[in-house]
Amino acid sequence: MAPEGQELALHKAVLVLWRLQALALAAAVAVPLIAVAILASALPVGVRLVLAVTAALGVVPAATLPGVFYRGWRYRVGEEALELRHGVLTVKRSIVPYFRVQHVDLSQGPIERALGLARLKVHTASAGTDASLPGVELERAEEVRRLVLDRAEVGDGV
Amino acid sequence: MSDAKLVVAPVGVLLERRRQHPLGPLLRLQGVGQALLFGAVAGGSRGGPQRLLSLVPIVLLVAFRAVEWATTSYEVAAAALRIDSGLLTRRQREVPLDRVQQVDVRRGLRHRLFGLCQVTVDAAGSYGGEVTLVLSEAEAARLRSTLAPPSGASEPGQPGEAAAIGDQTAPPALVRLRPGALALAGITGAKQLVMLAVVGSALQLVDNVPAGLRNGLVDRLPRGTGWLVAAAVLALPAWCALAALAQLATDLGFTLRSDGAMLQVRRGFPTEREASLALDRVQLVRVDHGLLRRPLGLVAVQVAAAGSGSTADAQVSRLTVPILPVGEVDDLMAAVLPGAAPLPELIPAPPAAWRRQLLRRVVPATVGAVIATALAWPWGLAAVVLVPVAGGLGHLAYRGLGHACTPTHLVTRRGGLGRRTVVVPVARTQSARVRQSRLQRRAGLATLHLDAAGRGNVGVAVDLPAEEARRLAAVVTSAAAARADERAVRR
Numbered sequence: 001m002a003p004e005g006q007e008l009a010l011h012k013a014v015l016v017l018w019r020l021q022a023l024a025l026a027a028a029v030a031v032p033l034i035a036v037a038i039l040a041s042a043l044p045v046g047v048r049l050v051l052a053v054t055a056a057l058g059v060v061p062a063a064t065l066p067g068v069f070y071r072g073w074r075y076r077v078g079e080e081a082l083e084l085r086h087g088v089l090t091v092k093r094s095i096v097p098y099f100r101v102q103h104v105d106l107s108q109g110p111i112e113r114a115l116g117l118a119r120l121k122v123h124t125a126s127a128g129t130d131a132s133l134p135g136v137e138l139e140r141a142e143e144v145r146r147l148v149l150d151r152a153e154v155g156d157g158v
Numbered sequence: 159m160s161d162a163k164l165v166v167a168p169v170g171v172l173l174e175r176r177r178q179h180p181l182g183p184l185l186r187l188q189g190v191g192q193a194l195l196f197g198a199v200a201g202g203s204r205g206g207p208q209r210l211l212s213l214v215p216i217v218l219l220v221a222f223r224a225v226e227w228a229t230t231s232y233e234v235a236a237a238a239l240r241i242d243s244g245l246l247t248r249r250q251r252e253v254p255l256d257r258v259q260q261v262d263v264r265r266g267l268r269h270r271l272f273g274l275c276q277v278t279v280d281a282a283g284s285y286g287g288e289v290t291l292v293l294s295e296a297e298a299a300r301l302r303s304t305l306a307p308p309s310g311a312s313e314p315g316q317p318g319e320a321a322a323i324g325d326q327t328a329p330p331a332l333v334r335l336r337p338g339a340l341a342l343a344g345i346t347g348a349k350q351l352v353m354l355a356v357v358g359s360a361l362q363l364v365d366n367v368p369a370g371l372r373n374g375l376v377d378r379l380p381r382g383t384g385w386l387v388a389a390a391v392l393a394l395p396a397w398c399a400l401a402a403l404a405q406l407a408t409d410l411g412f413t414l415r416s417d418g419a420m421l422q423v424r425r426g427f428p429t430e431r432e433a434s435l436a437l438d439r440v441q442l443v444r445v446d447h448g449l450l451r452r453p454l455g456l457v458a459v460q461v462a463a464a465g466s467g468s469t470a471d472a473q474v475s476r477l478t479v480p481i482l483p484v485g486e487v488d489d490l491m492a493a494v495l496p497g498a499a500p501l502p503e504l505i506p507a508p509p510a511a512w513r514r515q516l517l518r519r520v521v522p523a524t525v526g527a528v529i530a531t532a533l534a535w536p537w538g539l540a541a542v543v544l545v546p547v548a549g550g551l552g553h554l555a556y557r558g559l560g561h562a563c564t565p566t567h568l569v570t571r572r573g574g575l576g577r578r579t580v581v582v583p584v585a586r587t588q589s590a591r592v593r594q595s596r597l598q599r600r601a602g603l604a605t606l607h608l609d610a611a612g613r614g615n616v617g618v619a620v621d622l623p624a625e626e627a628r629r630l631a632a633v634v635t636s637a638a639a640a641r642a643d644e645r646a647v648r649r
Binding site: 078080081087089090091092093094095096097100124125126127128129130131 | 464587588589590591592593594595596599607609610611612613614615616628631632634635
């Protein structure tokens with residue numbers, strides 16, 4: 001059982017997922033650009049060179065940003081509420097009291113499954129609630145889900 | 159086991175299974191236009207008996223609607239409204255009575271001709287959670303009193319006496335609006351946007367007029383500046399008159415009543431609408447001090463519930479008082495959110511917020527002016543005027559910021575020219591969010607969002623001192639009262 005009431009980071013493995021996603025995105029932009037740079041012989045060589053180099057440089061943020069986001073993430077399974085804190089330029093904190101929880105979604109994509117990770121999303125009656133926890137270990141996610149739902153039950157004794 | 163069955167079966171049925179009024183589905187206009195058009199296209203160019211082809215789509219539509227009527231039924235049993243529908247794909251929808259947020263009744267001209275009305279039952283939460291039935295007046299009154307009993311019965315689901323719609327014993331009105339006030343509401347309010355849409359579609363119509371005819375008309379128009387001035391002078395009153403009429407059509411005879419447990423609104427002509435909302439389901443109240451209304455001391459008040467509100471037309475789950483003198487807001491608040499009245503004096507945002515509000519507007523304006531100047535020298539230089547304007551707006555936006563937290567309610571205000579005050583009962587908020595951008599962090603500020611149940615029901619306090627924002631966010635969890643109030647959404 002992971003410690004309760006403490007601020008916790010996401011699981012390290014989520015970095016792999018985020019880097020893969022970021023690289024895929026960078027590649028989706030870079031590959032057509034590089035293809036143009038190679039094939040478009042009508043363009044001046046300088047322009048083609050700049051194009052290719054800019055596209056290739058997209059790899060740099062793709063490699064570094066996930067780490068920055070990772071360091072910005074904290075969550076706490078408190079006594080009364082689930083508390084999330086994330087964001088780099090804009091820091092967002094969410095507090096979701098357990099007894100407001102309507103349902104909890106747990107989901108896993110193929111890569112997440114391979115890494116043993118899961119995503120947890122907590123829903124309340126408000127559409128504005130923003131409480132999803134990306135990238136925690138599957139067992140941990142299940143544990144948090146059970147905890148949240150158990151406490152949601154307790155508050156339901158009206 | 160057998161005991162439980164015995165208890166549930168006969169007692170649980172509050173309203174036995176029945177169908178809508180046979181005319182109900184037929185009166186739905188959706189698709190009729192397309193069917194007629196399609197028929198006209200299919201049969202229009204043919205002669206003789208083939209002309210009958212043009213009737214096929216409309217006959218099919220009527221047949222579909224008849225099947226829809228025959229296969230749809232509703233009942234209230236086991237503490238839920240249950241609707242069965244569908245011929246091939248059977249669908250059962252169940253709305254627990256304790257989740258019903260709001261019941262709306264709508265009577266169009268065609269419904270009134272046959273003594274019918276359209277009842278919409280809205281449940282909390284998901285998109286498309288509402289149910290619409292077309293019933294006779296008597297049936298509707300029965301269903302309504304089953305779903306939302308008159309204040310005598312404490313629990314929903316107790317069939318009170320079927321209080322007829324437009325009952326004589328109705329409680330005194332909280333707000334009653336005269337046509338003059340509504341016309342003013344139309345002229346100063348949101349109906350202006352509707353007007354733009356109307357003008358847009360009218361222009362489109364002009365486009366569709368055959369060119370020959372249009373040129374003929376244009377040639378006949380009088381020329382000269384005198385005529386132009388006259389047209390300009392007449393345009394404004396005509397515009398205002400149309401806006402006023404649009405408001406009158408939706409809200410004529412607006413009456414808001416409360417019997418201590420339910421809010422009820424009646425309004426509109428020729429389509430009459432009636433909405434009822436339990437007071438303990440009120441999630442949030444917005445007071446809009448519109449741009450044109452502030453100088454006149456007028457506001458609009460929106461009472462929001464947790465409905466799904468997917469039908470933009472009916473504005474389900476939202477009761478709006480289109481116009482109200484500022485002085486009467488506290489009285490209305492006392493009836494809608496008793497703990498929040500009178501509205502407290504608001505605490506202005508800290509001085510650090512002034513810089514931020516100003517920068518947020520001046521920086522983009524400056525960048526825009528520089529680009530405009532660079533692109534279109536020398537005329538682009540005129541864009542420099544935007545910079546002081548942005549500064550002025552920023553100053554006004556800062557002046558508009560304010561918040562106050564009573565033990566039970568959070569009141570926030572924002573807006574420069576037009577302001578909006580939002581009152582959130584803290585005990586009914588679902589979650590809290592605190593956002594801090596980099597600039598805010600440097601200035602020790604933060605923005606607090608309190609999420610109330612439903613879509614778009616958020617109280618936002620911009621640029622609070624960061625400590626204050628964090629303290630207020632924690633309030634949502636430390637609400638012992640909240641648990642007792644949980645009924646507002648879940649029970």
